[in-house]
Amino acid sequence: TEYSGGSADFRTEDRILTLTAADGAKARVVREGERFEADTSITFNQTTGIMSHRGMATFTPPEGDAVESAQMVYALDQGRGTAYDAKTSYSQGGTKWLIRGDMPYAAVDSSFMSHAQFTSCDLQVPHYHFETDEIKIVGGKVLVATGVRLYFADVPVFWLPFIAQSLSSGRSSGLLTPRFSINDIVRTSVGYRRRISNVGFYWAMSDYSDALISADWFSETFFSLTGSAQYRVASRFLNGDLNFRKYWNAGGGSEIAFD
Numbered sequence: 001t002e003y004s005g006g007s008a009d010f011r012t013e014d015r016i017l018t019l020t021a022a023d024g025a026k027a028r029v030v031r032e033g034e035r036f037e038a039d040t041s042i043t044f045n046q047t048t049g050i051m052s053h054r055g056m057a058t059f060t061p062p063e064g065d066a067v068e069s070a071q072m073v074y075a076l077d078q079g080r081g082t083a084y085d086a087k088t089s090y091s092q093g094g095t096k097w098l099i100r101g102d103m104p105y106a107a108v109d110s111s112f113m114s115h116a117q118f119t120s121c122d123l124q125v126p127h128y129h130f131e132t133d134e135i136k137i138v139g140g141k142v143l144v145a146t147g148v149r150l151y152f153a154d155v156p157v158f159w160l161p162f163i164a165q166s167l168s169s170g171r172s173s174g175l176l177t178p179r180f181s182i183n184d185i186v187r188t189s190v191g192y193r194r195r196i197s198n199v200g201f202y203w204a205m206s207d208y209s210d211a212l213i214s215a216d217w218f219s220e221t222f223f224s225l226t227g228s229a230q231y232r233v234a235s236r237f238l239n240g241d242l243n244f245r246k247y248w249n250a251g252g253g254s255e256i257a258f259d
Contacts, residue, residue, distance in 0.1 A: 001031040001076075005042070015046040021055075029076070033062030036074055049077030061108060065089045069103075080107040090143065095120050095177060097143075097165075101135070111137045116145075120177055128152045128178055130163075142166055150199070158199065166204075176200045176214055193219040200226075208232045222249045 006022025019027035019042045027042040028035065029051060036042065040055030051074045059074060059081060060066040067081075067088045074081035086103040089096055101116025112135070119129035133147035143165040150158035165174045179198045200214030209231040216224045225246045232239040248254045 001029065003044075004028045004030075017044045017046065018042070019044070027053075031076060034076070034079075035060040036076075044076070048075075050075050059083075065091075067103065067106065080105065082106070086113070090137070095174075096122070098122060098126075099135070109139055113137070118145075125153075152196065157196075163201075173203045174201070176202060176212075193221060195219065208234060220250050222247060224248070 003017065003019055005019035005027035006025065007020045009018045009020075010016070019029070021027040021039055021041060026037045026039050028037045029042055029044060030036075036051055036053075036057065036059050038053035038055050038057040040053070042051055042053050042057075044051045053072060056068065056070050057072045058066050058068050059072065065088055067083055067086050069083035069086040071085065072081060072083040081103075083103040083106065085100070086106075087098070087100045088103075089098050091097070097118050097120055099113065099116060099118040101113040103111060103113050105112045114134050116135050117129045117131045118135075119126040121127045121129070129151050130145070131149045131151060132145040135143060135145045137143050144162065145165070146162045148160040148163050149156050150160075163175065176198050178196060195216075195218045197216040198214050199217075200212065203211045205211060209229070211227070211229040213225070213227040216222075216226065226244070228241060228243045230239075230241040242258070244256065244258045246254070246256045
């Protein structure tokens, strides 16, 4: 275990070490690839193996993204911790999901979050985000959330009982990235019609089949639901796809098409 800081105070009777950060630096504890840093001080109880801190803290696991929090406790010997108003991120394919919320339990094999929100928009005030009651992240590979609400700015537009999002690299199931512009959230003129498209889910059923469903909304014009499925039977040289579109226009009419 490596300890570093501007100064250190060790109480031998209680076996409590306090590291104080130097000006412009951080106090740090590193062990087996795990890194715990704080911009003010770190207190490490060697008897219990528990670390606490003052100031903003960052925990970085051997693999994966760092967790930042102003209130964090980590049990070094047990490899698990608790953080409130925590910020972290996970990458899925070319998409980076930014997640913020309370993290009552975090470990390498699984983590739980509550009162959380996540988005792939990296702006200080994101164009859109999902809010959820609970999130479970299994081994940094799968994210499962319940009670999910989709917001554009601060306006709720969609609800799902749950979602399951793969965080693995390569072809995998997951949410589609919605497409819209800033004018679709804050109209620059009264006559501008908002449009939001590609709100949906992609399902990689197997190495040889997949399915997709997405929604497209155009203010005062139409709403459509589009789906597609593809398959390939390698041993019989068969492949094909099925597409459908359900369309509702502003006049109340609707149509459905298959091909």
